[in-house]
Amino acid sequence: MQQRTIRVWSGIHKWTSLICTAFILMLCITGLPLIFHDEIDEALDTQQWQPANPDGELLPLDRILSIALENQPGGTPLFMSFDKDRPVVNVTTGPAPDAAAGDMHFASYDRTSGETVPAHENGVMDFILQLHTDMFLGLPGMLFLGAMGILLFLAIVSGVVLYAPFMRKLDFGTVRKSKTRRIKWLDYHNLLGVITIAWLAVVTLTGVVNTLSTPILDTWRDQSLADLAQGYDDQSVPEPGEMASLDSAVNEAVKAAPDRTLQFVAFPGGMWSTDFHYAVFLHGNTSLTQHLITPALINARTGEFAAMREMPWYVKTLALSGPLHFGDYGGLPLKILWAVLDVLTIVVLGSGLYLWASRRRPVTSEVRASQEANSPSVTATP
Amino acid sequence: MSPSGANRNRRSLWTIFAAPTWIALASLIGLASALMGEGAWNLIAWAGVGVPVLAAVFALRYRTH
Incomplete structure (x- = not known):
């Protein structure tokens, strides 16, 4: 590799890393407990909740919804979701259909x-999650962290390019502990950096996709649901009192997709539906398709079935970016490996920062010094 | 490794990137595998994503002087 080429890639590696390192370090550190979110919640959840009438009949969803609205006077229903392993319905309300x-x-x-049902309050985990997602800055914070992810990806790519000249005279994995401190940490940085690249690239890119969830859903609503909203121009978003039965809407949806499982309902006017429809989301029943949701749209005023809409590729990408970023899709062993790789990434970031802070000469002589340090007859200068 | 002329010990790009490529491939197969299913798919996932971790253990154990 020509000296000029090395200098250019080194410049890219240095600047992309320098800008994003502080934020990526924060993401790695906050991400570590988030990997074990479920386990931590379970451990802290001391009271074993039991349904009031385990063998009793299930109340209609309309009844639950009206109780939820009584408890939140003036509130508008936004989402209703269903727990997998217990007869529990979760209702999200807000001051307006498009509430933040x-x-x-x-x-x-x-x-x-x-x-x-008493909620398991976990303020610390909620705080960590919020910091990790958007640093308490909402959409701008999310998009900013997405930009940091793109810089990290550029740092990964430039790091791979720079790996070659540094490894010209070394066997894979060599760590020269007996040389200078700088050489030792250079070797750690190169070793841990190169073995984590595939995992880190996937976690980085899926993280970037996750930060784009708002624009992705906006695009989906504008592109895929636009035709369904046509002809309602003179109507406003229906009030709770104007809405057709939720139970029959859900029944219509389940009837239209008997091979899928009900996941949640989005009410009209929010991010996940048109202004005029219930969007009843169902997921597949195989390992792969359980991450992919498909909405059935039901006219919220008349209760009439409108359409079942397969999600476009970009929403499917967003859906699969969830598990691939969180690492929660392959049991506890995968989570533990996720955590180990996360810690190795922290070492890569820290050693990179150290190498930058203790730099004394241009990268090209750095490459030469690293190569010379390898031969036992030459002692590297610190 | 013997101290020798500038070009004697130079490794080809393939030699340099052989181990990293296999490690990356194993990681990616592992990451995809856990999406495909449970049971055996999870075993493949743990083995695949375990490869980079094992590589680190190997290097720190046998390639550190």
Whole structure:
């Protein structure tokens, strides 16, 4: 590789890394407990909740919804979701159909009694999650972290290019501990950097996709659902009192997709539906398709079935970017490997920062010094 | 490794990137595998994503002087 080429790639590696390192370090550190989110929640959840009437009949969804709205006077329903392993319905309400996430109110209800289910409050994990997602800055914070992810990806690519000249005279994995401190940390940086690249590239790119969830859903609503909203121009978003039965809407949806499982309902006017439809989301039943959701759209005023819409590729990409970023899709062993690779990434970031802070000469003589340090007859100068 | 002329010990790009390429490939197969299913798919996933971690252990154990 020509000296000029090395200098250019080194410049790219240095600047992309320098700009994003502080944020990526924050993401790695906050990400570590988030990997074990489920386990931590479970461990902290001391009270074993039981439904009021385990063998009793399930209350209609319309009944649960009206209880939820009574508890939140003036609130508009936004989402209703269903727990997998217990008869619990979660209702999200807000001051307006397009309420911001911070203004939403979340409550869980026992479907056998209509009573509220105590929420497992975990302020610390919520704080960590919020910091990790958008640093408490909403959409701009999310997009900013996405930009940092793109810089990290450029740092990974330039790092791979620079790996070659540094490894010209070394066997894979060599760490020269007996040389200078700088050579030792250079070797750690190169070794741990190169073995984590595939995992880190996937976690980085899927993280970037996750930061784009708002624009992705906006595009989906404008592109895929636009035709469904046509002809309603003179109508406003229906009020709760104007809406058709939720139970029959859900029944229509389940009837239209008997091979899928109900996941959640989005109410009209929010991010996940048109202004006039219930969007009833169902997921597949195989390992792969359980991450992919498909909405059935039901006219929220008349209760009439409107359409079942397969998600476009970009929403499917977003859906699969979830598990591939969180690492929660392959059991506890995968989570542990996720955590180990996360820690190795922290070492790569830290050693990179050290190599930059202790730099004394241009990268091209750095490459030469590293190559010379390899031969036992030459002692590297610190 | 013997101290020798500038070009004697130079490794080809393929030699340099052989191990990293296999490690990356194993990682990617592992990451995809856990998406495909449970059971055996998870075993493949743990083995695949475990390769970079094992590579680090190997290097730190046998290639550190």
